[in-house]
Amino acid sequence: MNLVYQSLATIPNRYAFLDRIEKSVSQNPDVSLLLIDVVRFSDVSSSLGYRAGDFILSEIASRIQLLLGENVILGRVSGDIFGAVLPGRFSVQQLQEQYYYLVHHFKTPIAFDDHSFIADFNVGAVANSPGNHNIHELFSRAEAALKQAKQNKYDNFHAIELQERLETSRRLTLKADLKRAFEQNELELYFQPKIDLRNLQITGAECLLRWHHPLDGVIFPGPLLEAAESYNMMNEMGYWVLENAVKSLLEFQQRGINIRLSVNMSPTQLYDSKFVENLNLLLATYQVDASNIELELTEDIALSNSLMVHKQLTELRSLGFHIAIDDFGKGYSNLAYMRDLEIDTIKIDKTFVMNLDDNPVNKAIIQATRLIAESMNADIVAEGIESLSHLHELRDMGIKTGQGFLFSKAVCLEDFVQLTYSDIMVGDSLSFQHRRA
Known part of the structure; x- marks a missing residue:
């Protein structure tokens, strides 16, 4: 690779970098700032010497510049921390995608003599607010974000909004409470049974998150996920759910209940380059x-045209995980992408099931989805089954698996265990039970 920076001396230092930011912001304040800390770089200097350290830092700077583009302003703000100013104000998710992009492309080792170094990063990010020309405020917020990124358990990235949106005191309280919820064990998984519609036996369950708030009682996923997203804790929450789903699966197996558990993934996890590695560790x-x-x-x-997503899904399936598309039919995705996608289950969005009687198009969509699933050799699950008439109609259409309030709402682990060991009346005459091991 041709180095953009032949030596550390050619990289703008902290003061030159701040000066360039100031000039850029004075012309257009729509910028975003990344502070990129090279993890464990002190080990390189101490073991290989300063000459190797300087070379590796120069190559890291060159790679960052090439990856982020020539329009990005790059500087070295301290020994092993680089700053990068991106033109445009990015959302938290877009900034996080930049982080994953960097981490993914630095998996190729940097060679020096007979040694090699794989760079990993802590990244703090902030998008400038409209009309702000105070670069010191911008920089200090990025430093605060970097400090938080270093403390994160799973994902070494954190973004801070320079000027928080006006929020109700309720939402601000939820954000502050969420960290305490992890520490005080206030989160819990609930389980909604998946039913074989032919014999009404429990074949699996979907894991759903609940928050036992000390003042507000049980909080459902909506406000909980909103708080996690605004507090930049989606990845941490996602890993909490996965780990506790695995623990619950082990608990069920020890009680003789052999089922498959479904866990919802967030986009944040799919763009996490360490996602597959962390799942392997859990297993x-x-x-x-x-x-x-x-x-x-x-x-x-x-169904996005994301190479990163497709790569992650391919690796996960190769490990034996089942992959499901949730809320199918609800979005506006390009169905052409399905031809190249390997999945195991398609879940029909509940709006089509719950409104089966209202419009014949709903039935047609379910039938079309069944044909798509069969052609892909995938299972199909109908969500939102709430009446006996819908159960019978889905059976007549050849839908074999479903879930909904007709059978059970989501329940805690102990209540789910009881469901599997007792007959549950559905309507006046139908019952279901789990096929025990």
């Missing part, structure tokens, strides 16, 4: 088979 830690876990992702993410 090894708890000695659980990947084939007993189904990872659900929304239609828009599954």
Whole structure:
């Protein structure tokens, strides 16, 4: 690779970097700032010497510049921390995607003599607010974001909004409470049974998150996920759910209940370059088979034209995980992408099931989805089954699996165990039970 920076002396230092930011912001304040800390770089200098350290830092700077583009302003703000100013104000998710892009492309080692170094990063990010020309405020917020990124358990990235949106005191309280929820064990997984519609036996369950708030009682996923997203904790929450789903699966197996658990994935996790590695570690830690876990992702993410997403899904399936598309039919994705996508399950969005009687198009969509699933050799699950008439109609259409309030709402682990060991009356005459091991 031709180095953009032949030596550290050619990289703008902190003061030159701040000067360039100031000039840029004075012309157009629509910028975003990344502070990129090279993880464990002190080990390189101490073991290989300063000459190797300087060379590796120069190559890291050159790679960052090439990856982010020539319009990006790059500087070295301290020994092993670089700053990068991106033109444009990015959302938190877009900034996080830049982080994953960097991490992914730095998996190729940097060679020096007979040694090699794989760079990993902590990244703090902030998007400038409209009309702000105070670069010191911008920089200090980026430093605060970097400090938080270093403290994160799973994802070494954190973004801070320079000027927080006006929020109700309720939402601000939820954000502050969320960290305490992790520490005080206030989060819990609930399980909604998946039913074989032919014999009404429990075949699996979807994991759904609940928050036992000390003042507000049980909080459902909506406000919980909103708080996690605004507080930049989606990845941490996603890993919490996965780990506790694996623990629950082990608990069920120890009680003789052999089912497959479904876990919802967030886009943040799919763009996490360490996602597959972390899942492998979970499986090894708890000695659980990947084939007993189904990872659900929304239609828009599954059918996106993202090489990163497709790569992650391919690796996950090769490990034995089942992949499901959730809320199918609800989005506006390009169905042509399905031809190249390998999945195991398609879940029909509940709006089509719950409105089966209102419009014949709903039935046609379900029938078309069944044909798509059969052609892909995938299973199909109908969500939102709430009446006996819908159950019978879905059976007549050849839908074999479903879930909904007709059978059970989501329940805690102990209540789910009881469901599997007792007959549950559905309507006046139907019952279902789990096929025990």
